[in-house]
Amino acid sequence: MTPGIRTLIVSVPLALFVAGCGWSKVDTMKDMKPTGSKFYKALYSEYVKVGDREAKEEDWGNAVKFADRAIKSASGGPQYPEAIEARDLPKNTVGDLLAARNRLTAALIRSGRKKAPKDAAHAQVMFDCWMEEQEEDHQPKDIAKCRAAFEKSLVKVEKALKKKKKKKKRKAKAMPAPKPAPKPEKASFIVYFDFDSAKITAKGRAVIGQALSWSKARSPGEISVTGHTDRAGANAYNTKLSERRAEAVAKALIDGGLALGFLFKTGASGEEAPAVATADGKREARNRRVKIDLVQSAR
Numbered sequence: 001m002t003p004g005i006r007t008l009i010v011s012v013p014l015a016l017f018v019a020g021c022g023w024s025k026v027d028t029m030k031d032m033k034p035t036g037s038k039f040y041k042a043l044y045s046e047y048v049k050v051g052d053r054e055a056k057e058e059d060w061g062n063a064v065k066f067a068d069r070a071i072k073s074a075s076g077g078p079q080y081p082e083a084i085e086a087r088d089l090p091k092n093t094v095g096d097l098l099a100a101r102n103r104l105t106a107a108l109i110r111s112g113r114k115k116a117p118k119d120a121a122h123a124q125v126m127f128d129c130w131m132e133e134q135e136e137d138h139q140p141k142d143i144a145k146c147r148a149a150f151e152k153s154l155v156k157v158e159k160a161l162k163k164k165k166k167k168k169k170r171k172a173k174a175m176p177a178p179k180p181a182p183k184p185e186k187a188s189f190i191v192y193f194d195f196d197s198a199k200i201t202a203k204g205r206a207v208i209g210q211a212l213s214w215s216k217a218r219s220p221g222e223i224s225v226t227g228h229t230d231r232a233g234a235n236a237y238n239t240k241l242s243e244r245r246a247e248a249v250a251k252a253l254i255d256g257g258l259a260l261g262f263l264f265k266t267g268a269s270g271e272e273a274p275a276v277a278t279a280d281g282k283r284e285a286r287n288r289r290v291k292i293d294l295v296q297s298a299r
Contacts, residue, residue, distance in 0.1 A: 025067040036076025039113035042121035116160040126150035175209035198244035222295040230287035239270035
């Protein structure tokens with residue numbers, strides 16, 4: 001059998017696999033009726049445009065990826081820009097993309113979705129477009145086009161946040177200094193919440209103050225904020241509640257002056273990772289929490 005014939009035989013099942021497993025999503029995304037906020041409706045529309053464009057270019061893998069994100073956006077699910085590690089990026093581009101993602105994430109957490117929904121949605125999709133083009137790394141014009149569109153939209157979101165945000169002048173209460181530890185490299189802080197609430201309590205703000213004091217003294221290189229709930233209530237509801245708790249703590253950290261020159265991650269575990277094992281449906285105060293993990297910079 002000649003090499004040419006062998007190649008043809010192998011490629012046919014691959015085409016059938018793509019069509020059978022992923023192509024249906026490209027068709028499905030166009031039939032969705034988006035629900036949720038203005039941001040998620042705009043996000044759905046933006047992902048459909050990019051997914052359709054990739055399909056016309058016969059880039060099936062990326063067409064399916066964007067279609068999947070369009071489908072999730074249509075139902076108002078939790079959406080953030082694509083993770084840096086999701087793409088095989090040239091090493092010399094990671095720094096710029098990481099800084100851009102941190103900047104966008106901060107704007108989304110600071111009510112960017114509500115105050116400039118269309119621009120926030122366009123910025124997110126153009127960031128993902130930039131990531132996709134940068135991974136391929138063979139069309140400089142397309143990379144520059146996605147990056148420029150991202151920057152233009154994000155600037156509009158940031159201006160909207162500055163224009164409408166009113167700072168209340170309050171006399172800052174001195175926060176108790178955290179107990180000194182012998183040259184720590186990592187630290188964790190737990191913020192607890194009342195039942196069925198994402199509002200930070202006075203005790204929770206004190207804990208956030210301790211996390212800020214630790215970070216300002218040590219310049220963390222990485223931070224993760226993960227929300228949790230107890231096992232009372234439906235799993236889907238608890239997942240969204242844990243996300244709101246994580247965003248509330250992340251916003252409080254950023255408002256408190258936490259610098260953004262490092263890897264910043266937010267997560268929502270719902271009821272799936274309880275601190276205390278309980279039966280399903282049982283309330284447990286120690287499970288209603290947000291965990292803040294700080295890793296000291298290597299410098």
